[in-house]
Amino acid sequence: MSQIDALPPLRDVIATHELKARKSLGQNFLLDLNLTAKIARQVGDLANCDVLEIGPGPGGLTRGLLAEGARRVVAVEKDRRCIPALEDIVAHHPERLQVLEGDALDIDPTLHLTAPIRIAANLPYNIGTELLVRWLTPPRWPPFWQSLTLMFQREVAERITAQPGSKAYGRLAILAQWRCTANIVLSLPPEAFTPPPKVSSAVVHLVALKEPKFPADAKTLERVVATAFNQRRKMLRSALKPLGGDIEDRLRAAGIAPTDRAENIPLEGFCALARELVH
Ligand code: SAM
Secondary structure, three states: OOOOOOOOOHHHHHHHOOOOOOHHHOOOEEOOHHHHHHHHHOOOOOOOOEEEEEOOOOOHHHHHHHHOOOOEEEEEEOOHHHHHHHHHHHHHOOOOEEEEEOOOOOOOHHHHOOOOEEEEEEOOHHHHHHHHHHHHOOOOOOOOOOEEEEEEEHHHHHHHHOOOOOOOOOHHHHHHHHHEEEEEEEEEOHHHEEOOOOOOEEEEEEEEOOOOOOOOOHHHHHHHHHHHHHOOOOEHHHHOHHHOOOHHHHHHHOOOOOOOEHHHOOHHHHHHHHHHHHO
């Protein structure tokens, strides 16, 4: 195994700073720096970008991003115990790493970042989906970021990249694929982490498109999709009743059979329906 930097191995960092992993913070650490460097390489052009990292923990992915040449990394960590370990990395890269202690759900990191911005994270499982949905549904598009390179439980990664007709297809797939390209770029077994989680993980790479793939009002599309998949086994004419009005006519106008089910409708169909509903 080759050294990616002059800092101590992560096992030593964890021992020195007594960073026993806490389940409540979704802590499953990556200790293999060659693997974190490999994840960093999935992010794309790093040299000309600021990278926002959520949950750096003891700093494995942070070090991967820096070793792979990130212009700057801004890392937001909630666990105070990790801050001294991260400050040791700052000491090696004073111009290139900034650590913010706090909750990623509360902090506005854009104040500390300069465009172009990419986001990379081995996300805490308990807030991963919430952060992703926030990043995918800002008031204006394109968003503040160019790409997201995110570790999820494999099952969540499959929901983000799912195609119509599959069990995994739903709200996350539509929100992600409406305004981004989304691909699984790496798969990791539980043993890649310390402690190992119960399930496998995968890295998803999303690139923000300049324009959504099909026109639609974002709020209406979100409402239609949430309602349709709330009762995914029902025919759409029943599942979408909560939207009120002449839903069968609207479905037909959008080119969708009222007897069809949400999981068979492609993104284009949901966008057409969202347009019908704002008329
Ligand atoms: N990036 C490290 C790695 O790959 O080894 C740690 C990943 S671990 C899965 C998730 C990290 O997110 C932990 O360091 C945890 O303390 C941090 N975290 C959990 N909740 C957070 C929150 N709300 N805001 C910021 N960081 C959080």
